[in-house]
Amino acid sequence: MIDNLKAEIGEDIESAEQVGRELRLRVRPAALVACCRFCKERGYRYPADITAVDTGSEMRVVYRLVSLESGEHVVISVGVPRTGGSLPSVTGVFKGADWPEREVYDLFGVRFIGHPDLRRILLTDDWQGFPLLKTVPAQSK
């Protein structure tokens, strides 16, 4: 799997590591859609989750694709700037990516290029800011 993926995607795979049943990939934004399509064609048809992690120093969007037949996971991490960041949308590959991408936009401010309907989902339309960024305090003092 890793070798085939590297042969197809090439240098845009920054790192690949197998941890138990999880294949953890670090991928450049340019290869994200191709990588998701590659996985879907090989049985990873269930887009279990799309979310983001802001560590305070860097931010990444995390895609978890699962094969219901083999039970294997592929976890794709893509680095993205903490302000004004954008990534290509994978809604063209998975219908189930629509709402989670809206949520990542809503709470982290990442824009998904090519998303059919990118607007806030949990917060009100006139909300200012993106609350899950570490720059936003958890409690007002």
Add this chain to the structure above:
Amino acid sequence: MSVGLTPTEQVILNMGPQHPSTHGVLRLRLTLDGEVVVGCDPVIGYLHRGMEKIAENRTYAQFIPYTDRLDYISSASNNEAFVLAVERIAGIEAPPRAQYLRVILLELNRIASHLVFVATFANDLAATTAFLYGFREREVIMDLFEMWTGARLTQSWIRIGGVGSDIPEGFEKKAHEFCRMLGPRLDEYDQLLTGNRIFRVRTEGVGVLPPEVGVDYACSGPTLRGSGVGFDLRRAEPYEVYSRLGFDVVTDTACDCMGRYRVRMEEMRQSVHIIEQCLDQLPEGEVQAKVPRALRPSAGEAYGRVESPRGEFACYVVSDGGTSPLRVRLRAPSFYHMAALPEMVRGWKMGDLVAILGSLDIVLGEIDR
């Protein structure tokens, strides 16, 4: 004056957020052509409490009671997903007796949740008697929870490294009694509902979800198994002692509201079977592993996946070695099912929309978080 086809125009209708058939504070922005739904835009977030942000400002143990407030119909599965993820990062394992007790608690929660489903789903279709039946049986489970944990809904009884307490004296006898009682009661439901002509007309062939579409939307649980996909995390990625217990993964190939209903009905019988096995196999011993008071798991991440009554409830926890998590992501099955709703209701009438929405068994607490 000639009477031909009356020209109609599309109407936008607001349904909810205060509406008895939306099962909570859900708003649907519907586009109707006469009575037919041509567009559906779910508006969610009315119950958003910022749970994932709150988690970053609490210790690991402090966050457990918050998880009860996600899927409040079956709070133990939320506790379990979070605790599983934390135990995996911190390298903690609950003692065997605690693992069995967790499964008993989880399966009782599943039955309670499915009973609420049958009750409210029947009520949506105007079968009020079944509503009262469902809540009558559920009350016995609530009494069992109260006897064991002191709480009826938000138990918080699955703790890091174990459970809140051992089961009290007399619990096993009462649990056995409940297991023996439920089967015949479910047979009654079958007579009242499953074979009922009106119920069948309202559910058979309605709201078809093809299996490949369900997988593409990341649907799970009875919603996906009602479309014939045998995906159940208790079997696919067994946690606790599920790998030692015998049960069937229930599927139904109907792909409609009736299929999803039948899956849940049969799952209750399977849960009874699981609980009886747990009570029979229950080993002696501790119910809580030694866990440091101020838990500081080493830096890393873990994903805890649980088969909740609604489907895959998962918790993605990232630790930086501190006393609070760096990030907690709560993956709720109902969120993904709501996303698939617009495609499922297109072309059906308003009344069918109520049946289709009911058949997904959503809980807004976990959608909005």
